[in-house]
Amino acid sequence: MAELSELFLPDQAVVLPSGGPLYLQLKRWIEDAIASGTIxxxxxxxxxRDLAQKVDVSRVTVRKxxxxxxxxxxxxxxHGSGTFVAPRTQRVEQSLSQLTSFTDDMARRGMQVRAEWLDRGLYQPSPEETVVLGLSSGERVARIAxxxxxxxxxLAIERASLSAQILADPMExxxxxxxxxxKSGNRPTRAIQRIRAENLNADDAKLLDVPVxxxxxxxxxxxxxPSGRVIEFTRSIYRGDTYDFVAELRLGDNPTPGGPKL
Incomplete structure (x- = not known):
């Protein structure tokens, strides 16, 4: 079992950052100790109980x-062991202006990545898959996760859907x-992406090894x-403590008259 840091020894005084509710002061104190390498x-x-006594706050404050x-x-x-400082994770920057595969993107950063298959097979399409992929009646969908x-x-969970006419055997x-x-001349050349922030459910949190x-x-x-046909519909879930998505923004060539000035 990990030993307590010297920071928590009885002879070490605690001075909480000022400002805000007491539990946030304690939170910032712990964060600062981690950032400085003290913890x-x-x-x-x-x-x-021991932390509340050392910092001279209530157990409710510590718990929050x-x-x-x-x-x-x-x-x-x-459970049964206590509370620990989480391992540091390497943050990854991913451009939103280039259409690349996860493997190619990580390789350019010199990162060794691997995949664990969660699912791959042919299924009856959902109504959403039928509409987005433009599937014909009776056509099956290939799913890979x-x-x-x-x-x-x-780092991430990827769940992709493609027409079975394009991906007849996901096992390949x-x-x-x-x-x-x-290899079959079906690599996409453009994509539309929608990004949103969410809180992980129990199943996805377990896969990503983070709290629910x-x-x-x-x-x-x-x-x-290039023909305009939809080739792939993918939903990906990225750990919020690991990924930064970056996009370059430029002022248009013909700004709207009276618009904001930079």
Missing amino acids: NPGDALPSE AVLQLVKEGVLLQR RLRLTGDAP IGDSLYKHLD GSASLNIERTSYL
Whole structure:
């Protein structure tokens, strides 16, 4: 079991940051200690009672601060073991202006990634898949679902749907769906993406190894061939503590008269 940091020893004074509710002061104090390296990943926190006594606050205050940090993925609670500083995860920047596969994108960053298959097979399409993919009556849909990891750390869940006419055998896919589609001349050339923030449900949180209710970035992508045909409909769930999505914005060539000035 991890030992307590020296920060929590009896002879170490505690000075909470000023401003805001007491539980937020305690939360910032713990965050600052982690950021400065005073508390390290894997270090244990004292019990709720001991921490309340050391900081001279109520147990309710400690509980609120700790639960907020657990929700944000900063701390981990293990039943029967206690509360620990969560491992640091490497943040990844992904451009929103380029259509790339996950494998290619990570390779350019020098990151070793792998996938664990959650599902791949042929199914009867849902009404949404029928409409988005433009499927004919009686046509089946190919679904593939993967958990993306770097080392043992999960990064994202990908769930993609394609016409069975395009992907007749999902078992043939290797490490990259786009590489497989490229072989048959069906690699998409453009896509529309919608991004929203959500809180993870129990099943997805377990896959991503974060607490239930943790923040995630969800991307819905509809990809097209040069002909305009929809080739892929994908829903991806990214860990909120791992990904930063970046987009370059430029002032238009013909700004609207009277519009905002930069």
